[in-house]
Amino acid sequence: MRVIEIEGGKGPAEALRLAERPQPTPGPGEIRIRIRAAGVNRPDIVQREGLYPPPPGASEILGLEAAGEVDAVGEGAARWVVGDRVCALLGGGGYADYAVVDARHALPIPDGLDFVQAAALPETAFTVFANIFEGGGLKAGETLLIHGATSGIGVMAIQMAKAAGARVIATSRGAAKAEAALALGADVSLDATSTDLTAAIKAEGGADVVLDMVGAAYAELNLNALKPGGRWVVIATLTGALAQIDLMRVMLKRVVLTGSTLRSRAPDEKARLAVAVEQIVWPWIASGMVQAKVEATFPLPDAAAAHQRLEAGAHVGKIVLTP
Structure with a gap:
């Protein structure tokens, strides 16, 4: 699969490059998502600069949220089946074609939203x-x-x-x-x-x-x-x-x-938050009271340009990569 790796330098053009890696395999309680869109967030910039390492066990690939289809299901991830449309909070790994995530940290994409809009939801x-x-x-x-x-x-x-x-x-x-x-x-x-x-x-x-x-x-x-x-x-x-x-x-x-920070929270705590967000926030999204606001999209190979857009500070809303 394609991924964006961090290699040398701190500026986006110097640090970010497209590479190939094997697809990850979901373990017990995990699902693999074929990523259709991934949110770009300021913590990604801080990690690129070497100041925000991923927590233990998390992928070192950038990307804290993504949306796509469930591609594989690990043992015990009973809620999901292959083909389900989901968005998910990630500890890392969103800047790629596929990512593995704790099944409890994924939520169904609200009706009427496309993958780009859905990818702008979890982290925020x-x-x-x-x-x-x-x-x-x-x-x-x-x-x-x-x-x-x-x-x-x-x-x-x-x-x-x-x-x-x-x-x-x-x-x-x-x-x-x-x-x-x-x-x-x-x-x-x-x-x-x-x-x-x-x-x-x-x-x-x-x-x-x-x-x-x-x-x-x-x-x-x-x-x-x-x-x-x-x-x-x-x-x-x-x-x-x-x-x-x-x-x-x-x-x-x-x-x-x-x-608080979000990324370093324990998996059980993120799962608890996912339940609360689905119960309280997802109905607001379904009703149109809360909308996913996407300012710009960039193809995955142009991740450096996405970082430059975010760092410029002129955006209103989210910036999203589209693998």
Whole structure:
């Protein structure tokens, strides 16, 4: 099968190359997917740069989500049969023609979605559900503040929060992205390049939950933005991981600071999340309340160009490879 390997250098053009490897064989409790589309995510870039190694037992091939047909079924993976259309959360291996995955981490493709749309779902839907609704405890009627609102995660977070009955304040960089966030359903959309975010968020009454993908540079802003009893959820640190905050204000506001990663979670925990996502999020997708937003697609051999597009930061929604 064809795969994308990482070889030398850190830039996409130098590091990514097309290669051939044997097809993987599913073990007990696993299925093999013939990949028709695979999502491209920022952790792929960090892994390409040598800063995010795969967890023990995971494929070192890039790619954390994919969609396609079940091609082979291991012993005990009773839910699936060959030919089923699925999308799956992967520990790695999506940049290839075939991938093996724990059968519990696959979900049926919602009716009406093609493989490209389905490949844009698992990483974002699992991440948003685990962090906003479980870690952040977002409830109907509360306000969610999303930084990086036009990223793949941000686009999904806007839609899922609105489907759950929450109010959304979105921040992004540039007027075009601010308009895009409004079109996606945000109640308030702020251009971080031309707006005093602290003042604007305060004028909107603050936030009950902050979804933070920015990190250190927004630490003070987030503490100012949160209402008493607010929850600050960190899922990425694009401006650095070390921040100085006033712990007395954390105490006085009763702020909960939390965060998580998805890839390193235990298989049983990912399986538990898959059940919850299928029960709660998949009906939102089936009804059209939540949609897979794909900004661009690239053939598998052009994975370097896909990385360049993602790193440029001008995209709105997901970027997908099509093997």
